[in-house]
Amino acid sequence: MFKQVIFYSALLLLWHFLFSIKIWPAYLFPSPLKVLKAIIEGFRSHIFIIAILVSLRRALIGFGISILCGAVFGILMKKFKIIDDTFGKLVMGIQALPSISWFPLAILWFGLTETTIIFIAVMGSLFSITMSVYSGLKHIPKIYIQTARNMGARRMKMLWWVLIPAAAPSLIVGLKQGWSFAWRSLVAGELLFVSLGLGYLLMMGRELNDMSQIIAAIFIIILISVAVDRFVFGIMEARLKKRWGLEGAEAL
């Protein structure tokens, strides 16, 4: 913690120093203080709060859809080899595509709507979640399934009480990655049209030539990513490590 405080203080000082020697004009390179003011002002006028809520809502909807569909796809791929050989290979191909490439297609399909942006977020996270569900299920040691069968676990009970918890180390990695892809895709999508979210806040900063707002928005986007990572996935991982011991932690 101490190291971090020193590091960030030094960074702020450097920033302020670079600002004060005036290499770049102030409207392109604002001082830390001005950015702080922009943040405070943004929160006071509710613009930031609204942007955060709008973006988070979209991200959660997109992420939720990805989890549901990813779980179904992953389970089907594990269950039926034919789906793995066909759809599974396709998924790997699609995964290589930056999700923002879907934007033109989504605009033509859904217009400049909420659906378009959520679609982009889904496309960003769906396939990494699918793959993690699939590989998580695939690598469950057979011994867990045999013992569970011997104790009478069948079908849904097997899935819920054995397969999902046994795959948890891989699932958490997939969810974490899926979330960060969804979040990035979402911000990228929001940049492209008037949409109220954090991405739009960045764009508005550009249009108003307001560099301090741009930097303020960047801070907020980073802050939210870090907060979710630490408080949602971080807690899940810590719980997992405590239960599984080192063996499970290595998978992370």
Place this chain on the structure above:
Amino acid sequence: MSLLSINIDSKVYSGSKNTLKVLEDIHLEIGEGELVCIAGPSGCGKTTFLNILAGLDSDYSGRVLYKGAPIIKCSQERMMIFQELGLFPWLNVQNNVEFGLKMKGIPKKKREQIALKYLEMVNLVKFKDYFIHNLSGGMKQRVALARALAMEPQVLLMDEPFASLDAQTRDMLHLELQKIWIATKKTIIFVTHNVREAVCLGDRVLVFSLAPAHVKASFKIDLARPRQIESEGLIEKVRPILTELKFEIERDYE
């Protein structure tokens, strides 16, 4: 009528290139409450044999009857304790023991009561909230034993459960297992490659041959219980069995 009536003509694993016959002509009767040890060279098909008795493997030719009815699928009446145990790392000790009861739909209060009863039997009540990775090898064995007993099965099928333990822990578990066996009157089929262990535990020791395995010899062990590895008279019983087994192992090297 015996509890298990085993007539396996053959069990073959067929791979893509070659087939491997692992069991051949095994004809056995196992009575209720018996503790039968099966000793054989590694890789002789002992695990396959137990899988068939458990009902986890039904792809063989022959007939295996449990209480007069053919075994077609696994049942909670015959609990297997695997060599790797298969304890669930996401559950604590007590929840591991309760797992099968939960699958049966037994209410929480009752589950707890049963789990604690068997954890008591294996002296692990103090560790009921521990997660599996925090336990020693011997403790894990006892959790697996308690988990199997909690299902209140008639038959325990144990596949080299103590193979990876140090000698002291193993000695202790030998005593505990005999104590539990005397108290619960379960039928136990215990597979091991360790002849001393087999003699120490079994009423009967069956020597399996190299694959394809059949019952090469059968020895009755009528020493007083509880026995320990160093019990009087045990070593005399071990010698002829070891000779049989050695012959098989040497055959393997030829």
